[in-house]
Amino acid sequence: MTLVDPVLQRSSPVPLYFQVAQHLEAAIERGDLRVGDRLENEVTLSERWGLSRPTVRQAIGDLVDKGLLVRTRGVGTQVVRRRVQRQVQLTSLFEDLRSSGQQPTTSVLVLERAPADDEIAEHLGLPSGSEVVHIERVRRARGVPLAVLRNWLPVTVAGSIERAALEEHGLYECLRTVGAHVHSAQQRIGARAASAAEARLLEVRRGAPLLTMERSASDDRARPVEWGSHVYDARAYSFTVNLQSG
Amino acid sequence: MTLVDPVLQRSSPVPLYFQVAQHLEAAIERGDLRVGDRLENEVTLSERWGLSRPTVRQAIGDLVDKGLLVRTRGVGTQVVRRRVQRQVQLTSLFEDLRSSGQQPTTSVLVLERAPADDEIAEHLGLPSGSEVVHIERVRRARGVPLAVLRNWLPVTVAGSIERAALEEHGLYECLRTVGAHVHSAQQRIGARAASAAEARLLEVRRGAPLLTMERSASDDRARPVEWGSHVYDARAYSFTVNLQSG
DNA sequence: TAGTGGTCTAGACCACATT
DNA sequence: ATGTGGTCTAGACCACTAC
Numbered sequence: 001m002t003l004v005d006p007v008l009q010r011s012s013p014v015p016l017y018f019q020v021a022q023h024l025e026a027a028i029e030r031g032d033l034r035v036g037d038r039l040e041n042e043v044t045l046s047e048r049w050g051l052s053r054p055t056v057r058q059a060i061g062d063l064v065d066k067g068l069l070v071r072t073r074g075v076g077t078q079v080v081r082r083r084v085q086r087q088v089q090l091t092s093l094f095e096d097l098r099s100s101g102q103q104p105t106t107s108v109l110v111l112e113r114a115p116a117d118d119e120i121a122e123h124l125g126l127p128s129g130s131e132v133v134h135i136e137r138v139r140r141a142r143g144v145p146l147a148v149l150r151n152w153l154p155v156t157v158a159g160s161i162e163r164a165a166l167e168e169h170g171l172y173e174c175l176r177t178v179g180a181h182v183h184s185a186q187q188r189i190g191a192r193a194a195s196a197a198e199a200r201l202l203e204v205r206r207g208a209p210l211l212t213m214e215r216s217a218s219d220d221r222a223r224p225v226e227w228g229s230h231v232y233d234a235r236a237y238s239f240t241v242n243l244q245s246g
Numbered sequence: 247m248t249l250v251d252p253v254l255q256r257s258s259p260v261p262l263y264f265q266v267a268q269h270l271e272a273a274i275e276r277g278d279l280r281v282g283d284r285l286e287n288e289v290t291l292s293e294r295w296g297l298s299r300p301t302v303r304q305a306i307g308d309l310v311d312k313g314l315l316v317r318t319r320g321v322g323t324q325v326v327r328r329r330v331q332r333q334v335q336l337t338s339l340f341e342d343l344r345s346s347g348q349q350p351t352t353s354v355l356v357l358e359r360a361p362a363d364d365e366i367a368e369h370l371g372l373p374s375g376s377e378v379v380h381i382e383r384v385r386r387a388r389g390v391p392l393a394v395l396r397n398w399l400p401v402t403v404a405g406s407i408e409r410a411a412l413e414e415h416g417l418y419e420c421l422r423t424v425g426a427h428v429h430s431a432q433q434r435i436g437a438r439a440a441s442a443a444e445a446r447l448l449e450v451r452r453g454a455p456l457l458t459m460e461r462s463a464s465d466d467r468a469r470p471v472e473w474g475s476h477v478y479d480a481r482a483y484s485f486t487v488n489l490q491s492g
Numbered sequence: 493t494a495g496t497g498g499t500c501t502a503g504a505c506c507a508c509a510t511t
Numbered sequence: 512a513t514g515t516g517g518t519c520t521a522g523a524c525c526a527c528t529a530c
Contacts, residue, residue, distance in 0.1 A: 013526090015498075015499060015500090016499080016500075017499080017500090035468055036467075036468075041514075041515060041516080042515085042516070043514095043515090043516095051500085051501090052500060052501045052502060052503090053501095053502085053503090054300075054499095054500075054501075054502095055499080055500060055501080057516090057517095058499090058500095065311070067430060070429075070466050070467070071515095071516060071517090072508090072509080072515085072516075073507070073508050073509075073515065073516045073517065074507080074508040074509030074510070074514075074515050074516070075508090075509060075510080075514095075515065075516080076514090076515060076516075077515090077516080078467070080429075080466065080467065080468040081430075081468060085432070087333070087487075087489055087490075088487055088489055183316075183326075183490065184313060184327075184488070184489060184490045185488070185489045186331070186486065186487070186488050186489075187486070187487040187488075187489070188484050188485070188486050188487075189435055189457075189484060189485040189486075189487060190457060190480060190483070190484035190485070191437035191455045191456065191457040191480035192455055192480055192481075193454070193455045207453070208439070209437045209438055209439045209455035209456070209480075210437065210455070211435075211436060211437040220316050220326065221282075221316070221324070221326065222281055222282075222326040222327060234436060234437035234438055234455075235438075237436070238434050238435060238436035239434070239435040239436070239485075239487075240432065240433070240434050240435075241333075241334055241432070241433040241434075241435060241485075241487055242430070242431070242432050242433075243333055243334055243430060243431045243432075243433070244333075244429065244430045259507090261517080261518060261519090262518080262519075263518080263519090287495075287496060287497080288496085288497070289496090289497095297519085297520090298519060298520045298521060298522090299520095299521085299522090300518095300519075300520075300521095301518080301519060301520080303497090303498095304518090304519095317496095317497060317498090318496085318497075318527090318528080319496065319497045319498065319526065319527050319528075320495075320496050320497070320526080320527040320528030320529070321495095321496065321497080321527085321528060321529080322495090322496060322497075323496090323497080
């Protein structure tokens with residue numbers, strides 16, 4: 001037995017199944033349970049830990065959903081991955097530089113209220129011509145521009161966002177501090193040649209390959225929160241997408 | 247009450263919670279339940295349908311995971327989306343043409359066994375120089391080439407794949423018929439300028455923007471199944487990525 | 493205060509994979 | 512034949528939201 005029993009706190013507000021899931025996830029992360037290892041069966045675990053089987057099952061089920069475990073009827077439960085993978089990650093020179101201690105920067109070109117044109121209004125589910133917050137930013141590393149980020153948000157959501165916050169933190173971080181929680185987003189990733197204006201902003205030649213991303217984001221009541229249209233220098237950025245059971 | 251009761255078949259091998267989930271999903275899809283509508287509470291539903299509350303809860307939970315419903319404690323369960331969204335979808339001229347009745351084609355340039363170079367061997371978790379299956383295909387619509395798809399697979403997985411199958415069906419479809427089930431995949435999406443060779447194959451000018459995708463796929467025991475490196479004409483393809491609770 | 497979902501129990505029987 | 516996960520029941524109490 002390499003798996004230590006969890007220390008369960010029944011008085012804690014943290015649900016028991018969650019405590020168990022955290023314990024198992026930590027054991028996998030630490031390497032106590034390795035890829036390919038089998039867990040003991042659910043009945044044995046629940047008896048040893050003094051829990052009902054459904055409670056243990058819920059914990060295991062959560063880790064299955066996270067992609068760390070697989071259950072096979074008649075066989076058992078096995079570890080298949082050591083770490084949780086994020087669904088989508090923008091792997092960028094910008095983040096690499098930040099984590100390696102260098103200081104990339106974000107400068108805000110535009111932060112204004114303006115009437116929405118038809119396309120923006122449609123994306124945000126607002127009447128055409130409604131006032132919206134329009135943000136335009138440039139990301140630079142060592143002074144070299146790498147990305148141009150353009151966003152439009154309902155005034156009700158982003159009316160109080162400040163320029164200084166946007167230069168220090170990501171947009172979603174700013175939205176959280178204002179109480180807007182993004183629940184789901186749809187992104188469209190493509191590529192195209194740089195227009196003259198984009199080439200000027202990004203200091204690349206006209207026609208250079210750019211990675212593009214358009215995004216619609218909504219809160220948990222399906223209300224539109226943000227629409228964005230971003231372009232990235234293709235040499236500096238790529239997207240990583242992780243899929244399961246496809 | 248706009249929601250019709252489900253017809254439950256207790257003798258069916260289909261689980262009750264799944265029958266309920268299908269019934270709710272169909273009602274949402276049909277529009278009987280619209281975005282914003284609230285379900286009756288779980289206790290009432292389970293009593294009316296002659297099921298235990300956990301069974302009804304599991305059905306609702308599955309649709310929450312699919313992103314169709316949201317549950318809020320003290321409030322209730324609401325519809326937030328009408329259709330299930332696929333996690334990642336390659337939206338392409340190719341698929342558009344197929345669904346509009348036109349006939350796009352896939353031609354197999356290469357289907358061979360060859361020793362893996364270091365990079366391929368690493369991606370497939372094999373010793374360097376191991377024999378692998380190497381596939382190279384071109385996708386065309388109306389005779390115009392739109393994508394070049396290059397894949398490498400372990401011989402144990404793809405040893406019996408045939409040229410004709412690859413010209414008729416997608417790679418993953420072929421893998422399923424051979425008993426290889428892809429469980430998870432990691433994709434890296436980027437952009438770059440077309441090399442001379444790529445420009446020739448895709449009939450674009452050298453330096454034209456291409457959308458690129460590299461993919462590692464594994465089965466449910468975390469064994470590598472496939473590694474692929476694809477390039478797409480950026481005018482014809484884009485990726486759609488759907489995120490939740492991010 | 494009333495009503496909702498969130499958590500938990502202690503069983504039961506079944507389907508499937510392995511031996 | 513055995514052991515595993517898959518499904519299901521009939522309750523219980525709690526935490527949160529809205530009024």
